[in-house]
Amino acid sequence: MNLMEWEVGIPGKAKTPWEGGLYKLTMSFPEDYPSKPPKCKFAPPLFHPNVYPSGTVCLSILDEEKSWKPAITIKQILLGIQDLLDNPNVNDPAQSDAYTMFKNDKAAYERRVKQQARENIPK
Numbered sequence: 001m002n003l004m005e006w007e008v009g010i011p012g013k014a015k016t017p018w019e020g021g022l023y024k025l026t027m028s029f030p031e032d033y034p035s036k037p038p039k040c041k042f043a044p045p046l047f048h049p050n051v052y053p054s055g056t057v058c059l060s061i062l063d064e065e066k067s068w069k070p071a072i073t074i075k076q077i078l079l080g081i082q083d084l085l086d087n088p089n090v091n092d093p094a095q096s097d098a099y100t101m102f103k104n105d106k107a108a109y110e111r112r113v114k115q116q117a118r119e120n121i122p123k
Contacts, residue, residue, distance in 0.1 A: 004028065004029045004030075004031075004033075005026060005027070005028050005029070006026070006027040006029075007024065007025070007026055007027075008024075008025050008026075008027060008078065009022040009023065009024055009025070009122070010022070010023045010025055010078060010081055010082050010085070011023075011082070012082075012085060012086075012117055012120075013082060013083075013085070013086055016085070016086040017086070017110045017113040017114045017117065018085045018086055018113060018116075018117055019117060020117045020118070020121055021116065021117035021118075021119075021120035021121060022120055022121070022122040023042055023046060023085070023120055024042065024043050024044075024120075025040055025041065025042050025043075025057075025078075025081065026040070026041045026043055027039070027040050027074070027077075028040075028041070034070035034071075034072075035070055036064055036068070037061070037062045037063070037064055037068040037072070037077075038062070038074075038077070039056065039062070040056070040057040040059075040062055040077065040081060041054065041055040041056045041057065042055040042057065043055055046085075046116065047095070047097070047098050047112055047113070047116055048084075048085065048088065048095060048098050048113075049088040049089070049090060049093045049094065049095055049098045049099040049102050050084055050088050050089055050092065050093065050094050050095075051094060051095055051098070052094040052095060053095055056094075057081055057084070058089075058092055058093075058094035059080060059081060059084055059089075060089075060092070061076070061077065061080050062077065088102060090102070090103065
């Protein structure tokens with residue numbers, strides 16, 4: 001058992017295209033946590049403007065150069081990631097295909113997200 005690596009599930013919010021899915025996330029805590037933020041990575045990677053193709057989440061509160069503060073709780077991180085799912089930050093894209101579809105064809109993007117939710121229904 002490695003206490004520095006957690007596997008968690010982020011549920012999609014109700015009344016969003018993400019609803020019904022439970023998205024697996026690995027949180028890897030550095031030795032100097034909470035001075036440095038954990039790395040958060042979806043496995044498998046999600047189709048989302050702020051998730052790198054590797055699955056790593058692009059969120060300012062997880063970036064020590066941007067908004068990370070040691071007082072940020074794990075609960076705040078998880079709620080921030082859950083909120084990010086349906087509210088992408090288009091000013092900080094990490095995945096060009098998802099970003100382009102979100103910006104240019106929102107209906108197609110939402111169909112893709114709903115399909116992803118169906119693929120991530122808890123068993």
